[in-house]
Amino acid sequence: MEKLTIAIDAMGGDLGASAMVKGAAMAMEDFPFLEPVLFGDEKVLFEEAKKYGGMKIVHAPTVILPSESPTLAFRRKKDSSIVMGLKYVKEGNAAGFVSAGSTGALLTGATVIIGRKPGVERPALGTLLPTKKGHVLLLDCGANMDCKPTYLAQFAQLGTEYMQKCMKLDSPRVGLINVGTEDEKGNAAAKEAFALLNGTPGFVGNIEGREILSGEIDVAVCDGFTGNVLLKFTEGFAKTMMGMVKEELLATTISKLGALMAKGAFKRLRKRFDYREVGGAPFLGLNHLVIKAHGSSDALAIKNAIRQCVQYQ
Amino acid sequence: MEKLTIAIDAMGGDLGASAMVKGAAMAMEDFPFLEPVLFGDEKVLFEEAKKYGGMKIVHAPTVILPSESPTLAFRRKKDSSIVMGLKYVKEGNAAGFVSAGSTGALLTGATVIIGRKPGVERPALGTLLPTKKGHVLLLDCGANMDCKPTYLAQFAQLGTEYMQKCMKLDSPRVGLINVGTEDEKGNAAAKEAFALLNGTPGFVGNIEGREILSGEIDVAVCDGFTGNVLLKFTEGFAKTMMGMVKEELLATTISKLGALMAKGAFKRLRKRFDYREVGGAPFLGLNHLVIKAHGSSDALAIKNAIRQCVQYQ
Numbered sequence: 244m245e246k247l248t249i250a251i252d253a254m255g256g257d258l259g260a261s262a263m264v265k266g267a268a269m270a271m272e273d274f275p276f277l278e279p280v281l282f283g284d285e286k287v288l289f290e291e292a293k294k295y296g297g298m299k300i301v302h303a304p305t306v307i308l309p310s311e312s313p314t315l316a317f318r319r320k321k322d323s324s325i326v327m328g329l330k331y332v333k334e335g336n337a338a339g340f341v342s343a344g345s346t347g348a349l350l351t352g353a354t355v356i357i358g359r360k361p362g363v364e365r366p367a368l369g370t371l372l373p374t375k376k377g378h379v380l381l382l383d384c385g386a387n388m389d390c391k392p393t394y395l396a397q398f399a400q401l402g403t404e405y406m407q408k409c410m411k412l413d414s415p416r417v418g419l420i421n422v423g424t425e426d427e428k429g430n431a432a433a434k435e436a437f438a439l440l441n442g443t444p445g446f447v448g449n450i451e452g453r454e455i456l457s458g459e460i461d462v463a464v465c466d467g468f469t470g471n472v473l474l475k476f477t478e479g480f481a482k483t484m485m486g487m488v489k490e491e492l493l494a495t496t497i498s499k500l501g502a503l504m505a506k507g508a509f510k511r512l513r514k515r516f517d518y519r520e521v522g523g524a525p526f527l528g529l530n531h532l533v534i535k536a537h538g539s540s541d542a543l544a545i546k547n548a549i550r551q552c553v554q555y556q
Numbered sequence: 557m558e559k560l561t562i563a564i565d566a567m568g569g570d571l572g573a574s575a576m577v578k579g580a581a582m583a584m585e586d587f588p589f590l591e592p593v594l595f596g597d598e599k600v601l602f603e604e605a606k607k608y609g610g611m612k613i614v615h616a617p618t619v620i621l622p623s624e625s626p627t628l629a630f631r632r633k634k635d636s637s638i639v640m641g642l643k644y645v646k647e648g649n650a651a652g653f654v655s656a657g658s659t660g661a662l663l664t665g666a667t668v669i670i671g672r673k674p675g676v677e678r679p680a681l682g683t684l685l686p687t688k689k690g691h692v693l694l695l696d697c698g699a700n701m702d703c704k705p706t707y708l709a710q711f712a713q714l715g716t717e718y719m720q721k722c723m724k725l726d727s728p729r730v731g732l733i734n735v736g737t738e739d740e741k742g743n744a745a746a747k748e749a750f751a752l753l754n755g756t757p758g759f760v761g762n763i764e765g766r767e768i769l770s771g772e773i774d775v776a777v778c779d780g781f782t783g784n785v786l787l788k789f790t791e792g793f794a795k796t797m798m799g800m801v802k803e804e805l806l807a808t809t810i811s812k813l814g815a816l817m818a819k820g821a822f823k824r825l826r827k828r829f830d831y832r833e834v835g836g837a838p839f840l841g842l843n844h845l846v847i848k849a850h851g852s853s854d855a856l857a858i859k860n861a862i863r864q865c866v867q868y869q
Contacts, residue, residue, distance in 0.1 A: 375799055385735055388743035422698055422784040430701035430781045452788030456796040468743040469782050471735040475765030476786055480793055483769040486688055487828060491821035501817025508804035508811040515800060 246278050249552045250337040253291075254283035254306045254324040255344020257539045260291050263343065266545025268295035273546070274553050280337055282324040303327040306344065309538065313347025317355070325349055329356040332531050339552030341523065341545065343536040350386055353526055353533045364391070366528030367398045367467070368535065369405060370474055371521045376458035380406055383464075384524065385471035392435035395419065395464055399440055401527040402462035409525075409554045415461035417443075418450030420469065425449070432466060440464075481516065522547035525555075559591050562865045563650040566604075567596035567619045567637040568657020570852045573604050576656065579858025581608035586859070587866050593650055595637040616640040619657070622851065626660025630668070638662055642669040645844050652865030654836065654858065656849040663699055666839055666846045677704070679841030680711045680780070681848065682718060683787055684834045689771035693719055696777075697837065698784035705748035708732065708777055712753055714840040715775035722838075722867045728774035730756075731763030733782065738762070745779060753777075794829060835860035838868075 249270075253263040260283060267279040278299065281288050285302040292298045303324040307316040320326060325348055332340045333356050340357075342349050354366055367383035380402045387394060399417045406415040419437055421429045426437060428449055440446045447460065455463045455473075465473070492502040502509075514520065522544065523536035532555045536548040562583075566576040573596060580592040591612065594601050598615035605611045616637040620629040633639060638661055645653045646669050653670075655662050667679055680696035693715045700707060712730045719728035732750055734742045739750060741762055753759045760773065768776045768786075778786070805815040815822075827833065835857065836849035845868045849861040 373800075375796055388735070420785055422701070422781060430779075433781070452785040452790070453792030453795070455789055456792050465785070466743075468735060468746070469785055472733055472765040472778070472782055473785065473789060476768055476789070477765070477793065479766030479769050480790065481797070482766070483688055484794070484797060487825055488821075491824045491828075492818055494824070495820060498818040498821040501814040501819075501821070504814025505805055505811040505818065506814075507808060508801070508814070511804045511807070512800055 245276065247274070247276050247553060247556060248278045248280055248337040249549055250280050250282060250328040250331050250340045251549070252283070252324040252328050252340070252342035252344050253281040253288055254303070255342045256536065256545070257343070258541055260284075260287050262540065262542050263545055264288065264291035264295070264298070265542035266540070267298060267549060269542055269546035270549035270553070271295070271297060273550065277549070277553060279549070280331065282328040282331070301327060301331065307348040309345040311345065311348070313345060313351045316345070317348050317352045325352050326356070329353055329533075333357050337531075338556050339532040339534065341534045341536055341548045341552060343523075343538055343540045343545065346535055349533065349535055350526060353529055357529045357531055357533065360528055360530055363397055363401070363528040365394045365397070366526055367394075367401060369402060369525045369527055372456060372477065373515050374456045374458040378410065378521065379455060379458075379460055379463050381455065381463045381465070381470055381474065382527065383467035383470050384474050385467045386526070387467040389468075390432055390466035392432050392439055395432060395436035395466065396439040397528070398464045399443070399446065399462060402464065403445055405525055405527055405555070406461050409551055410461070412461055414445050416447050416459065417445045417462040417464060418447050418454065418460040420455065420463055420465035421449035421451065423449065424451060436464075519544035520547065522551045525551060558589065560587070560589055560866060560869060561591045561593055561650040562862055563593050563595060563641040563644050563653045564862070565596070565637040565641050565653070565655035565657050566594040566601055567616070568655045569849065569858070570656070571854055573597075573600050575853065575855050576858055577601065577604035577608070577611070578855035579853070580611060580862060582855055582859035583862035583866070584608070584610060586863065590862070590866060592862070593644065595641040595644070614640060614644065620661040622658040624658065624661070626658060626664045629658070630661050630665045638665050639669070642666055642846075646670050651869050652845040652847065654847045654849055654861045654865060656836075656851055656853045656858070659848055662846065662848055663839060666842055670842045670844050670846065673841055673843055676710055676714070676841040678707045678710070679839055680707075680714060682715060682838045682840055685769060685790065686828050687769045687771040691723065691834065692768060692771075692773055692776050694768065694776045694778070694783055694787065695840065696780035696783050697787050698780045699839070700780040702781070703745055703779035705745050705752055708745060708749035708779065709752040710841070711777045712756070712759065712775060715777065716758055718838055718840055718868070719774050722864055723774070725774055727758050729760050729772065730758045730775040730777065731760050731767065731773040733768065733776055733778035734762035734764065736762065737764060749777075832857035833860065835864045838864060
């Protein structure tokens with residue numbers, strides 16, 4: 244098999260270079276044709292990479308911190324791991340880019356440096372959420388606030404392509420997130436987007452909030468404001484519900500004992516909700532795939548983020 | 557204590573007149589000064605009401621069904637329980653109105669017949685969601701799709717008043733739902749709404765999706781598109797999560813046994829998420845309070861919807 248090069252921002256994650264490099268090594272085991280190129284401080288990376296071998300290192304002396312202004316940092320830190328990695332991809336040296344660093348800098352940088360695919364007005368950030376039957380790709384999750392109807396229609400197309408390539412679905416079912424299933428429902432953008440999407444392959448129509456995780460939809464499209472609120476709400480809701488479950492289970496001795504016996508079930512449940520198993524958030528609509536890995540990604544999460552890039556080719 | 561009259565659409569709910577009338581009777585037990593006036597088919601209502609006594613009946617021969625076009629039905633069915641009940645309130649005969657009927661017809665009818673409070677551009681539909689510490693009022697939940705910044709600022713004020721009156725909070729904490737906590741975040745409407753709300757009493761700033769249920773916020777403001785999607789998503793997410801919990805608990809004998817022992821805890825948990833305990837969705841910003849009860853409301857839910865009207869006075 245032909246070699247496949249993926250560029251990795253080895254400095255961005257909260258857990259530091261060791262998790263990023265270990266993740267790359269794990270991905271190499273799964274995909275022997277993979278050639279990771281690590282961007283970051285060469286001294287640090289050399290120490291980490293020599294444990295595994297087979298990785299190329301490109302020296303990028305600075306890091307863009309999540310606390311910095313994305314646009315300013317992106318303009319000033321030309322020698323940062325994000326900017327240098329993206330340029331490497333842009334120049335055709337790698338097929339994709341993975342970073343667990345500043346979201347803002349990554350999205351701005353990727354759009355400016357790598358550039359949009361022909362016909363795509365705005366790239367979108369997707370997130371894979373667990374459903375009863377598998378996963379649904381929610382997009383846009385925050386790259387675009389006020390969306391024109393054409394953006395939404397393009398998101399549907401981008402999401403479809405991603406689910407075909409990475410989730411091996413023949414014909415992903417696309418739903419437009421809305422306040423009702425009737426054709427004429429919604430805000431101005433959703434109404435017009437419905438008209439654009441109606442009749443296109445895979446489009447099942449408007450879906451309500453309760454259908455997003457039903458397992459009947461593979462791609463759920465909305466503007467980045469709604470998507471971002473939804474995504475973070477998921478996090479808060481799961482935490483609140485789990486807190487309540489815990490509180491009630493600890494309320495009596497017998498339920499406490501019951502909880503202890505059901506420990507394995509709760510553990511399996513946590514695994515189903517574990518973002519590390521899924522990988523990162525694909526930033527779609529650019530000339531190459533960029534994956535935003537969670538800031539606190541460990542090696543497993545990074546391995547899966549790299550896998551996303553591999554499968555997308 | 558002075559008498560308090562509340563008008564009730566006794567025909568609208570899925571469970572029929574008996575649940576509505578029983579709910580009214582339960583509310584009368586809690587509030588001896590309460591005088592419910594039932595709107596609907598007088599023969600049916602007479603049979604139901606004679607079980608309890610003390611209720612006035614106003615004959616309204618037709619019902620607006622959820623399947624009918626709200627605007628058309630509202631214009632044509634002048635003798636429906638919703639239209640007649642709302643007129644009764646408008647004319648000063650009752651302090652509030654409770655209906656479990658067609659949401660669309662109720663919201664349209666209430667706005668046109670009862671009319672908006674001075675200074676309110678758009679009334680908003682609120683929903684009380686359970687948090688770890690109590691409840692948060694989410695509004696707007698679907699009455700207004702594309703919202704001007706002034707609408708959002710007014711929703712904050714309407715929510716504050718409701719939580720003061722009905723939840724007895726001295727100074728409710730108001731958050732503007734957004735994609736980040738920084739001042740300059742959001743779509744165009746949220747950015748401008750932030751500027752309008754900044755510095756007003758109780759306003760804590762932008763909140764992210766994950767903070768809505770944290771218990772740190774009493775009123776969470778957003779446009780009706782986002783709110784409706786969120787609200788229905790909550791429903792779907794709880795169902796998906798509970799389905800997964802069940803699946804995992806049934807997967808092994810020991811966890812099955814554990815689940816059986818923890819049955820009481822799960823029952824208490826369901827009660828915390830039970831909308832019937834909270835009542836209905838307040839439609840705020842009109843000259844009188846209108847409560848939209850869930851279509852499948854039973855007597856307990858209706859009693860609590862009437863309680864909301866009583867407490868709001």
